[in-house]
Amino acid sequence: MDKLNIAYLIDTLGNPNAGTEGQFIKLVQGMAERGHNVRVYALRGSGFLASGSLGVEVEILNVTRMASPATFWKMFQLGRQLKRQKTQLVQTFFNDVSVIAPLFLKLAGCRVLISRRDMGFWYSDKLLKLLRWNRRWVDAAVVNSEAVGKQTSTQELIPAKRVHVIYNGYLPPAEAESEVEIPEGPVLGIVANIRPIKRMQDAVSALGALQREFPALQLVIVGAGEPGLLQQQAKELGVADQLHCVGGQKAPQNYIRRFDIALLCSESEGFSNAIIEYLQWGKPVVCSRTGGNPEIIVDGDNGFLYEVGDVEALTGHIRSILSDQDFYQRLSDGARRSVATRFSMPNMLNRHEALYQQMLQGEC
Numbered sequence: 001m002d003k004l005n006i007a008y009l010i011d012t013l014g015n016p017n018a019g020t021e022g023q024f025i026k027l028v029q030g031m032a033e034r035g036h037n038v039r040v041y042a043l044r045g046s047g048f049l050a051s052g053s054l055g056v057e058v059e060i061l062n063v064t065r066m067a068s069p070a071t072f073w074k075m076f077q078l079g080r081q082l083k084r085q086k087t088q089l090v091q092t093f094f095n096d097v098s099v100i101a102p103l104f105l106k107l108a109g110c111r112v113l114i115s116r117r118d119m120g121f122w123y124s125d126k127l128l129k130l131l132r133w134n135r136r137w138v139d140a141a142v143v144n145s146e147a148v149g150k151q152t153s154t155q156e157l158i159p160a161k162r163v164h165v166i167y168n169g170y171l172p173p174a175e176a177e178s179e180v181e182i183p184e185g186p187v188l189g190i191v192a193n194i195r196p197i198k199r200m201q202d203a204v205s206a207l208g209a210l211q212r213e214f215p216a217l218q219l220v221i222v223g224a225g226e227p228g229l230l231q232q233q234a235k236e237l238g239v240a241d242q243l244h245c246v247g248g249q250k251a252p253q254n255y256i257r258r259f260d261i262a263l264l265c266s267e268s269e270g271f272s273n274a275i276i277e278y279l280q281w282g283k284p285v286v287c288s289r290t291g292g293n294p295e296i297i298v299d300g301d302n303g304f305l306y307e308v309g310d311v312e313a314l315t316g317h318i319r320s321i322l323s324d325q326d327f328y329q330r331l332s333d334g335a336r337r338s339v340a341t342r343f344s345m346p347n348m349l350n351r352h353e354a355l356y357q358q359m360l361q362g363e364c
Helices: 018-032 046-051 070-085 096-100 102-107 123-137 144-156 201-207 228-237 273-280 312-321 326-339 345-358
Strands: 004-009 036-044 057-060 087-093 111-116 142-143 163-165 187-191 218-222 244-247 261-264 285-288 303-306
Touching: 004 018, 018 036, 018 345, 036 228, 036 285, 070 096, 070 102, 087 096, 087 345, 096 123, 102 111, 102 123, 111 144, 111 345, 123 273, 142 144, 142 345, 187 201, 187 273, 201 218, 201 228, 201 312, 228 244, 261 273, 261 312, 273 326, 285 312, 303 312, 312 326
Parallel strands: 004 036, 004 087, 036 057, 087 111, 111 142, 142 163, 187 218, 187 261, 218 244, 261 285, 285 303
Antiparallel strands: none
16 A cells, blocks of 8 residues: 555544543554654643653644634644645544644645544534535544434535445454452443533432342443432432442443443533443443444444433343343353454544555545
């Protein structure tokens, strides 16, 4: 394969362990390891970028305001620099750069890709007007699920043929580092920050509904956020001692190892990194039918889907899994099998390489 001259343009890169940031890091490092010439340009610096841990050349543009003459001048200068360096294509990550940069990148003679990795919670009427105007300078949008792709095409008016789904890539899960203190009994688990959109109250309601049948059932929530309302709900349902909110954890796999069933009750999801990690550990998943979740979970094969907010269905799926050990084992085996190749890191890198080559050859 021909070696490519690729630039990645980002807002900044703060937490390298976050989902999108982690995928960006693996993409950049993977392209560099495959011999491509890779540079990263960031609007704003960060401790991680300054550390050199990314492993490729990084230039900080020091852009602090989106709409200002100074910002437009810096984008113009960046375009001239990319042209001198014979950069073939530029892929943007995160939101600010996809608003202010496409025109200047196109004027530099580059093929322009934008990335979309959520359901557009950040859209506003003003931003959508700008993004729809920008679409004429965008050659392709790379999305991480069919659901995100449909939202991007519908909202930003990018033709569907220019929207390309490349699923996230994952390395084998990290080994558990230590034992965690969870009472004996079957464990329901969630790895997500406590926010209203995650609807964790539904999981607490299911815990309460299952108390008589499974008196030792535990619910563990791994994620930052204020748990007070959930704890109050659990107290009212008589399951306060069975709810464990352990906060954000650097090694969530220590807890995932102890899960029996993994949950995700969200109102909206783009593509859930947590679900993939659950499946890698062989944990059957019960999650809401929203966003990219139906592209990962197959009813009766690696878990179950239910309609957002349908606590009765959520409870029923948990009950059916806990009540049949043979069925549980089939779901566990299906969980591992379902992510073994489809969501691998090599597959993600191969798909990006193929798309880049097709764009440069005028095939898409």
